[in-house]
Amino acid sequence: xxxxxxxxxxxxxxxxxxxxxxxxxxxxxxxxxxxxxxxxxxxxxxxxxxxxxxxxxxxxxxxxxxxxxxxxxxxxxxxxxxxxxxxxxxxxxxxxxxxxxxxxxxxxxxxxxxxxxxxxxxxxxxxxxxxxxxxxxxxxxxxxxxxxxxxxxxxxxxxxxxxxxxxxxxxxxxxxxxxxxxxxxxxxxxxxxxxxxxxxxxxxxxxxxxxxxxxxxxxxxxxxxxxxxxxxxxxxxxxxxxxxxxxxxxxxxxxxxxxxxxxxxxxxxxxxxxxxxxxxxxxxxxxxxxxxxxxxxxxxxxxxxxxxxxxxxxxxxxxxxxxxxxxxxxxxxxxxxxxxxxxxxxxxxxxxxxxxxxxxxxxxxxxxxxxxxxxxxxxxxxxxxxxxxxxxxxx
Amino acid sequence: xxxxxxxxxxxxxxxxxxxxxxxxxxxxxxxxxxxxxxxxxxxxxxxxxxxxxxxxxxxxxxxxxxxxxxxxxxxxxxxxxxxxxxxxxxxxxxxxxxxxxxxxxxxxxxxxxxxxxxxxxxxxxxxxxxxxxxxxxxxxxxxxxxxxxxxxxxxxxxxxxxxxxxxxxxxxxxxxxxxxxxxxxxxxxxxxxxxxxxxxxxxxxxxxxxxxxxxxxxxxxxxxxxxxxxxxxxxxxxxxxxxxxxxxxxxxxxxxxxxxxxxxxxxxxxxxxxxxxxxxxxxxxxxxxxxxxxxxxxxxxxxxxxxxxxxxxxxxxxxxxxxxxxxxxxxxxxxxxxxxxxxxxxxxxxxxxxxxxxxxxxxxxxxxxxxxxxxxxxxxxxxxxxxxxxxxxxxxxxxxx
Numbered sequence: 089x090x091x092x093x094x095x096x097x098x099x100x101x102x103x104x105x106x107x108x109x110x111x112x113x114x115x116x117x118x119x120x121x122x123x124x125x126x127x128x129x130x131x132x133x134x135x136x137x138x139x140x141x142x143x144x145x146x147x148x149x150x151x152x153x154x155x156x157x158x159x160x161x162x163x164x165x166x167x168x169x170x171x172x173x174x175x176x177x178x179x180x181x182x183x184x185x186x187x188x189x190x191x192x193x194x195x196x197x198x199x200x201x202x203x204x205x206x207x208x209x210x211x212x213x214x215x216x217x218x219x220x221x222x223x224x225x226x227x228x229x230x231x232x233x234x235x236x237x238x239x240x241x242x243x244x245x246x247x248x249x250x251x252x253x254x255x256x257x258x259x260x261x262x263x264x265x266x267x268x269x270x271x272x273x274x275x276x277x278x279x280x281x282x283x284x285x286x287x288x289x290x291x292x293x294x295x296x297x298x299x300x301x302x303x304x305x306x307x308x309x310x311x312x313x314x315x316x317x318x319x320x321x322x323x324x325x326x327x328x329x330x331x332x333x334x335x336x337x338x339x340x341x342x343x344x345x346x347x348x349x350x351x352x353x354x355x356x357x358x359x360x361x362x363x364x365x366x367x368x369x370x371x372x373x374x375x376x377x378x379x380x381x382x383x384x385x386x387x388x389x390x391x392x393x394x395x396x397x398x399x400x401x402x403x404x405x406x407x408x409x410x411x412x413x414x415x416x417x418x419x420x421x422x423x424x425x426x427x428x429x430x431x432x433x434x435x436x437x438x439x440x441x442x443x444x445x446x447x448x449x450x451x452x453x454x455x456x457x458x459x460x461x462x463x464x465x466x467x468x469x470x471x472x473x474x475x476x477x478x479x480x481x482x483x
Numbered sequence: 484x485x486x487x488x489x490x491x492x493x494x495x496x497x498x499x500x501x502x503x504x505x506x507x508x509x510x511x512x513x514x515x516x517x518x519x520x521x522x523x524x525x526x527x528x529x530x531x532x533x534x535x536x537x538x539x540x541x542x543x544x545x546x547x548x549x550x551x552x553x554x555x556x557x558x559x560x561x562x563x564x565x566x567x568x569x570x571x572x573x574x575x576x577x578x579x580x581x582x583x584x585x586x587x588x589x590x591x592x593x594x595x596x597x598x599x600x601x602x603x604x605x606x607x608x609x610x611x612x613x614x615x616x617x618x619x620x621x622x623x624x625x626x627x628x629x630x631x632x633x634x635x636x637x638x639x640x641x642x643x644x645x646x647x648x649x650x651x652x653x654x655x656x657x658x659x660x661x662x663x664x665x666x667x668x669x670x671x672x673x674x675x676x677x678x679x680x681x682x683x684x685x686x687x688x689x690x691x692x693x694x695x696x697x698x699x700x701x702x703x704x705x706x707x708x709x710x711x712x713x714x715x716x717x718x719x720x721x722x723x724x725x726x727x728x729x730x731x732x733x734x735x736x737x738x739x740x741x742x743x744x745x746x747x748x749x750x751x752x753x754x755x756x757x758x759x760x761x762x763x764x765x766x767x768x769x770x771x772x773x774x775x776x777x778x779x780x781x782x783x784x785x786x787x788x789x790x791x792x793x794x795x796x797x798x799x800x801x802x803x804x805x806x807x808x809x810x811x812x813x814x815x816x817x818x819x820x821x822x823x824x825x826x827x828x829x830x831x832x833x834x835x836x837x838x839x840x841x842x843x844x845x846x847x848x849x850x851x852x853x854x855x856x857x858x859x860x861x862x863x864x865x866x867x868x869x870x871x872x873x874x875x876x877x878x879x880x881x882x883x884x
Contacts, residue, residue, distance in 0.1 A: 135735070
């Protein structure tokens with residue numbers, strides 16, 4: 089046996105030294121990427137010039153000259169610019185995404201719980217729903233709702249009556265519109281004050297419980313603050329609310345709110361589709377809470393409701409929230425399928441009509457992608473904040 | 484009976500048998516337990532039953548009893564009270580399956596699909612042997628063959644055959660080199676086979692590219708890592724439609740004019756990139772699930788990086804994420820419907836355009852077409868998910884405790 093200290097490690101030849109080779113590879117890669125990017129840019133400029141395509145963003149302030157049926161902000165084909173059309177499309181995307189997230193969450197949680205129900209028939213129905221919806225393309229569902237369900241509805245004169253004075257026909261859904269009179273803003277202010285008061289009450293109660301072990305009652309005062317106070321103010325202000333009901337005048341409905349069939353189809357399709365995925369997430373979350381947790385909670389003497397609220401749901405939420413975020417993002421991105429049924433969202437208005445009219449493909453698609461990317465980042469940031477509340481507090 | 488007179492509780496006789504518990508087995512007990520377990524449960528059962536009674540008969544009547552099974556045109560389907568118009572699907576099935584592919588050349592598509600199905604069965608059959616050879620055939624030989632069959636013989640192959648004909652002086656070979664497998668432009672392609680083509684290309688490209696991207700994301704080289712991270716996060720953050728738009732309108736601008744890709748090639752590239760980045764995230768999950776000891780053990784054995792990855796890490800990483808991989812395949816298969824936005828006639832687009840055919844147009848045509856398409860997609864996706872469950876169970880057997 090030789091003395092270890094006398095064995096010299098073999099000298100690495102200079103050119104084979106790990107660090108040098110790694111650095112060389114990186115430099116090579118950087119050069120390759122740079123060359124690719126430069127040649128792509130070079131080609132793009134040349135090709136765009138050859139095709140007479142604009143290479144700048146000057147189209148943004150030019151008049152658009154096309155109509156959009158659903159606009160949340162002032163817009164007209166004659167007086168508005170392409171930039172304004174972009175805003176209209178973006179707002180429409182946000183509108184359908186916001187409502188979609190709301191409906192999909194409610195429905196998804198209900199169906200996820202139903203799949204775990206002890207009731208055989210309810211669990212079976214929920215399973216069938218989830219399997220059918222998850223295994224067919226969203227685009228197919230959207231086309232089905234739009235072309236096979238909403239389009240064949242009768243015309244305005246044979247509209248189908250819905251509860252509460254609403255109507256539906258092939259031109260859309262007509263809902264009663266609340267018209268607030270003077271004084272309603274006081275009720276709104278009271279609602280705001282009630283919510284603020286509730287939050288303050290909860291904080292104070294939690295602090296007191298931490299200090300003394302006995303919290304203050306929260307539920308009933310909260311309800312009184314959030315519901316009772318605005319109602320009281322509303323009544324004191326003379327109940328300044330009238331409803332504008334849609335009425336058939338001539339060939340179409342007047343009054344009320346008109347919801348376009350494209351919006352209804354897109355919202356329906358997105359909500360039902362995403363709900364199936366959320367249901368699976370919720371189910372997985374609830375199943376992930378081990379039975380011992382519920383048993384321990386009942387051994388401590390917690391009622392069923394309390395053990396659900398204090399033990400099961402917080403732990404299930406920890407599993408549910410991260411994939412739920414992904415589903416919200418998916419829903420927002422999937423709202424771009426609006427282009428297939430003609431709902432004027434960002435892709436349909438901007439990456440569709442504006443691109444076709446201006447030919448500024450690179451600029452328009454880059455902006456569209458940037459918007460979705462920003463929406464994705466914002467949503468994940470918000471949900472991360474929410475998740476931090478539920479995440480395991482490791483000590 | 485117990486005697487209390489003595490002050491102690493002592494049983495002096497055998498107590499009478501308790502009545503048997505109310506039914507614990509049998510259908511009645513099952514119904515009581517699973518359908519009427521409580522007030523809420525009973526209400527839900529009644530509501531569900533009412534819903535089923537309301538929907539099911541109409542659905543069955545529409546799908547089967549009132550359906551028109553054979554008719555020369557849409558007249559019978561337009562009759563009031565008629566259900567699904569299956570005659571329309573029968574009349575259009577060839578268009579749904581092949582698009583406008585020349586009718587006398589359909590054998591080329593059929594042969595390609597048949598060979599693909601056989602190879603896929605070889606690879607997917609759990610007990611099959613020599614899967615390495617199958618994979619090689621599927622990844623290398625099959626795409627070349629499929630291109631020559633579907634698109635037409637490649638010019639290079641023609642040149643080779645012509646050379647052979649010149650050398651051998653065979654007139655038959657020269658004729659083959661000249662006329663066999665004429666080119667069929669991709670503008671004629673359509674229907675189910677294009678959907679399967681897009682899905683297959685996506686699957687075949689996304690798995691290896693996804694693995695490479697996932698490895699690149701974990702690489703110690705900052706440049707490579709940055710490129711992979713940016714690519715993955717950007718593509719994951721945008722909808723597939725914008726990627727397809729980009730592939731369709733921007734890709735031709737980025738390359739020299741003469742390299743401009745074919746109109747079917749562009750969405751294929753878009754779908755492949757999109758599927759790859761999602762696959763990369765799935766594979767990354769698998770890589771993170773491999774215990775550190777496995778890396779270290781492989782290093783201690785003196786394996787090189789390539790061997791460590793290929794022999795130790797990847798097999799474990801990929802098996803743990805089989806459900807995720809299959810899920811992204813299912814998502815990919817459903818997403819192939821979006822290529823319609825750049826003018827590709829996939830199956831759903833074929834169904835969606837034909838419903839306006841004046842010969843057939845009628846109130847039930849749209850729904851019939853969509854139900855047929857839904858059944859097609861459902862069968863494929865459901866089969867994939869069942870297959871993944873089966874594989875998961877098979878692979879889990881080795882780890883059973």
